[in-house]
Amino acid sequence: MAVEHTEPDPTLDSARDELREERVTAPPQLLDNVMNTVRREGRSTRVLDVPSTRSLPDNGHTQVRESVAAKILRMAADRTPGLRVGRCQIGEAETEGYSVRLTVRADTGTPIPEAAEVLRRSVLSAARNQLGWVIARVDIDIADIV
Amino acid sequence: MLTEEDIADSVLVEHAQDGDTSAFELLVRRYQNPVYRIALRVTGNEGDAADAAQEAFIAAWRQLPELDNPATFSGWLYRIVSRRALNSIRSRRPTSPIGEDGAELPDPSIGPEHHSVATDLRSALAKALENLPPPQRVCWTLRELEGMSYEEIAAIVDATPTAVRGRIHRARTHLVEALKPWR
Incomplete structure (x- = not known):
């Protein structure tokens, strides 16, 4: 097919620019409607056991959703200067503990080996203190430099 | 922080x-x-x-x-x-029916004379857009107002980039014609 050649049309172009510049604001209930459904559905993720403390009798079961555990570990990891944590994926529980995989963006100039160690220690300590978990390994994937 | x-x-x-x-x-x-x-x-x-x-x-x-x-x-x-x-x-x-090529013209019975008269250039274009066949309007809008590429639009409307380009061209011809009184 022949390539159609379009002559510029100043009237159409200026009308188009007016429409293009027009500010359009979403209706106020959109955010609530969307978030009500999103919160109700959540993500169908695994439910993981939280061990009971030895000092108390074991008279109930505590579990945590994977998405919540991921958030706990990620927020602890996020305090590492120069690094910003994206995904936090928790592997299957092995005899030595869980494996955790983090996707991380590093600020330019961050000494990555040192920062990665700080991050690992934060994850191990948050897992121990907030979830009662032993973490076998923390794999870190530097996805980008920002 | x-x-x-x-x-x-x-x-x-x-x-x-x-x-x-x-x-x-x-x-x-x-x-x-x-x-x-x-x-x-x-x-x-x-x-x-x-x-x-x-x-x-x-x-x-x-x-x-x-x-x-x-x-x-x-x-x-x-x-x-x-x-x-x-x-x-x-x-x-x-x-x-919306033809694949979107070539059909708007129904003349709903021509501009049956709408309230646009009082400015911006509303004239808005009205002219309403009168376009939807496939043309959608392609023109995504390209000219939202700045999408032909390939992106093609993926959205299930057409080839060439067909998208043709629809935008026909839309433009109609719009230029509709805005003639505003020159």
């Missing part, structure tokens, strides 16, 4: 992929205006646009784990809402 505004889309997308609904809420806040704007421009109707925008965000939440490159989130989201909006106008007009 990073503020909410500083957190890159990619990071929020990854948090949301892991099930963090608060991160997704920040993305909705960030993108609700452009998403609604695209829906409104495609459907031309506030109610349909609100429905399409809402469905698009919920679909995005469900499909987010399958998005491989979080840096492509905005384009991906705009494709979702464009398709939803397009489906809503398709289902709204079951009696008027």
Whole structure:
């Protein structure tokens, strides 16, 4: 097919620019409607056991959703200067503990080996203190430099 | 200390992929205006646009784990809402067949003389757009108002980039004609 050649049309172009510049604001209930459904559905993720403390009798079961555990570990990891944590994926529980995989963006100039160690220690300590978990390994994937 | 505004889309997308609904809420806040704007421009109707925008965000939440490159989130989201909006106008007009090439002309009985007279150039264009066959209007709008590429539009409307280019050209011819009195 022949390539159609379009002559510029100043009237159409200026009308188009007016429409293009027009500010359009979403209706106020959109955010609530969307978030009500999103919160109700959540993500169908695994439910993981939280061990009971030895000092108390074991008279109930505590579990945590994977998405919540991921958030706990990620927020602890996020305090590492120069690094910003994206995904936090928790592997299957092995005899030595869980494996955790983090996707991380590093600020330019961050000494990555040192920062990665700080991050690992934060994850191990948050897992121990907030979830009662032993973490076998923390794999870190530097996805980008920002 | 990073503020909410500083957190890159990619990071929020990854948090949301892991099930963090608060991160997704920040993305909705960030993108609700452009998403609604695209829906409104495609459907031309506030109610349909609100429905399409809402469905698009919920679909995005469900499909987010399958998005491989979080840096492509905005384009991906705009494709979702464009398709939803397009489906809503398709289902709204079951009696008027929409040709694949979108070549058919608007019904002369609903010509401009039956509408209230546009009083400025901007409304004249808005009215002329309403009178275009939907496939032409959608392609022109996504290209000229939303700045999408022919390839992106082709993927949304299930046509080839060449067909999209043809629709935009025909739309333009109609629009130039409709705006002649404003020269």
